[in-house]
Amino acid sequence: MVWLRRCTHYLFIVVVAVNSTLLTINAGDYIFYTDWAWTSFVVFSISQTLMLTVGACYYLTFTGVPGTATYYALIMTVYTWIAKGAWFALGYPYDFIVTPVWLPSAMLLDLAYWATKKNKHSLILFGGVLVGMSLPLFNMVNLITVADPLETAFKYPRPTLPPYMTPIEPQVGKFYNSPVALGAGAGAVLACTFAALGCKLTTWTYRWMAA
Secondary structure, rough: HHHHHHHHHHHHHHHHHHHHHHHHHHHOOOHHHHHHHHHHHHHHHHHHHHHHHHHHHHHHHHOOOOHHHHHHHHHHHHHHHHOOOOOOOOOHHHOOOOOOOOHHHHHHHHHHHHHOOOOOHHHHHHHHHHHHHHHHHHHHHHHHHHOOOHHHHHHOOOOOOOHHHHOOOHHHHOOOHHHHHHHHHHHHHHHHHHHHHHHHHHHHHHHHHHO
């Protein structure tokens, strides 16, 4: 049954990493970004935080080896590079789709696991908070380095949208002034929950295989 457990494990890693790749492409979508600005940054920062946390914690607790969370983030990064190359070949603005810096956040997850001598509860609490608070910051650093989204939008005109897809004027400034702080605050809370889910998936996998 060992081979079946391993296949299930690797299949899960592939599924989560592919979904993370899709979230990354959407986070760099110049059409969505120019319409919704900081709102889209917050939403996709949180979504990527959760995808990284659940997959990395599952991988980390499944192997029990500190460092595998960073390896998982590397898998996500490589998948994104491949997808970005394909989109670029189709004429999509490549310079605005930048891979968010997952690796430092995943390293913090590994550090929390290693420093607490593989304590799962510390991984959930400390690791989840560290990833949730750090990824929006690294994501913003990446966003600052890319081409001006408005310039990109004019360079690549967007297609005509149906009425239900036409966005309302965002008015983002009326709700919050710091998208990084909002993303980090929400991400820190939600990432702990998803870290717990990632750890629980390991337990479920072993129990399913033992049945």
